[in-house]
Amino acid sequence: MKILIIGAKGTIGKVVTSALEKNHEVIKAGKTSGDIQVDISDSKTIEKMFKSVGPVDSIICIAGDAKWASFNELSEDDFYIGIKSKLMGQVNLVRIGKNYLNKGGSFTLTTGILADHPVDKTTSAAMVNGGIHSFVKAVSLELSNDHRINVVSSDLVEDAKDKYEDYFPGHTPVPMNKVKDAYIKSVLGKPNGEIIRVLA
Template identity: 75%
Template structure:
């Protein structure tokens, strides 16, 4: 399979890339690194990316950002960071990418535990994750050419616990193999419209 991974050099992206490398052609994309570069908050950049790469069998998105801050301190523009990047970045990836996805190909988007269990300072991030969940369920009903779409929603990942554990008190870190298995399930399985939740 020819698999496009956006965010391939991140903590989860590297693990997912390694787990899918055997027998597949992996194309790694980052904002400033990888085989190709793209700004996923810019639809023209996404379009240019696909024009350069051509058709693929699977598209995985493991990127996007959102502002973490107390609600009372969040400005309207702060909310738009997550809307433009993680929300519309993924929506546009599907909107544009469907033209470059082979028949029966798949999209795998990424959200996270905050959609279901928000913590302090995550109003914007939780809102974006929840919106993506609704998008997945709705667009799965309309995609053509046998295209599938799912989202992986993981709890605090063990490989990132040193950086984020203070934000997630009482959350048991998820082993990375469970996270990579969820991406494999989305890419190699037959399910669509699913939110694949991963907890320890």
């Protein structure tokens, strides 16, 4: 398979990339690194990326920004960071990418535990994650060419524990192998329209 991974150099992305590139052709994309650069908050760069890469069998997004701050500190523009990047960025990857995805291909998007169990200072991120869940469930009913779409939603991952554990009191970090397997399930399995939750 020819697989495009956006966010391939990130904490989760590098683990998923390492697993899939053993048996598949993997094209790594990122904002400032990888085989090709893309800013998912800008649909023009998404279109440019797909034109350069050409047809693929699977599109995985493990990227997207959102502002973390207390609700009283969040401005309208702060909310738009997550809306433009993590929400519409992933929506646009599907909207534009469907024209470059081979018949029977799949999309795998990424959210996280905040959609179901938000923690302090994550109003914007939780809102965006919940929106992606609804989008995936709805758009799976309309995709053509036997395309599938799923979203992986994991709790705090082991490799990000040191950076984020203070935000997630009482959360048991998820082993990276378990997270990686969720992406493999979406790409190589048959689920469609699913929120693949990964908990410890």
